[in-house]
Amino acid sequence: MSDSSPTTNPAARPATAVPGTGGPRSAGTRRAILDAARATFAARGYEQATIRAVAARAGVDASMVMRYFQSKAGLFTAAVTMDLQAVDLRSAPPSDRGEQLVRHFVDRWEDPRQGDDLIAMLRTAATSETVAGQLQAVLSQQIAGPVAAALGDDGAAERAAFIATQLLGLALCRYILRFEPLASLPATAVVAAVAPSVQHYLA
Amino acid sequence: MSDSSPTTNPAARPATAVPGTGGPRSAGTRRAILDAARATFAARGYEQATIRAVAARAGVDASMVMRYFQSKAGLFTAAVTMDLQAVDLRSAPPSDRGEQLVRHFVDRWEDPRQGDDLIAMLRTAATSETVAGQLQAVLSQQIAGPVAAALGDDGAAERAAFIATQLLGLALCRYILRFEPLASLPATAVVAAVAPSVQHYLA
């Protein structure tokens, strides 16, 4: 006690909180809010997603969301912060690397957990320069990194950029705009169709 | 006279209005509002673009925007309605059709007039199912049409969908997210790099 005001000190952790979750408050509520935020941001985009909608989905009050995360922007950052592991393209023969890269990304998008993060991020990046920068950083690690590691640094940035156009365009049309017949095709067919295009940028 | 209430009847056109513009009010103001709306929607997206911002940019009052176009949605539709002429792929040898298609689209995006329309539409489509449907209709006419005309109907819809992923992904990364080094490359270099990918989907 006498440390500082309890409301503003995130280090004051109650006994019921699970250590290691990173949050100062109830772990269950925090997780419920984060899950609801992910789903809401992914489904409606940043502006359309209201704090009240997130709170309702999580079964708590809107002011709870504010106490757990300090602002809507903070909630978005916390909800969308993910640790994706990058591919190691060197483990595959050069002719298979395009397909490997596409499959890796499609797997991420199809995964309900990580996919919602990416969809929310992509949706928001279209209207927020800040998030666009974050997305570029993620893609730099996810694409430019492995490409440079596998091919060397000459022109890797350009190659990665063009690969990003193909992969983001696929995500946009299939998961956000839901263009038919693309959205209904099985994932394997999509991977098979797009792989040669990415392979071309790698060669 | 005695027809109906003048405020709600769009057919009542004053003598000062220019016939053929399609609008019942002053042609100059209408055009100023439409230009401002295009620029604002393209720059900030649908939700972020406020009627007051459009009005300020056009140099008129916000209520004027409402009287000319009945709602924000109506303004968006009027501002973003464009008539793009589709390519005729049959006029080129099959091996050049990919490049022709890409160049046609990049030319549209780079054109300040039509480009703003498309950027606004793409930005908005990411968060509005209605606009996503409109965009799909435009792309169907711009891509699926020429592809089916050139290659026949077998699998044309799928081919067009994959071509759309590449072309929309390029537009997203270059004109909206402004990823580097992609955004700074000359248009010719972009066309040359992306053309083989589209060509692959055509073959």
Add this chain to the structure above:
DNA sequence: CATGTTTGCCAACACTTGTTGACAAACGGA
């Protein structure tokens, strides 16, 4: 049990949004 902390809910504030209506100035025809 008494106490202080945490959790959660309720109500409200300040602000912005799209939208509407009333009213003054310009303009054109009779």
Add this chain to the structure above:
DNA sequence: TCCGTTTGTCAACAAGTGTTGGCAAACATG
């Protein structure tokens, strides 16, 4: 000149937003 229509401005409304503070219950600790 007079009058109706049109054009434009001002102020306001109703709804929804993120955000804040206060207050009651739960809960662990002494």
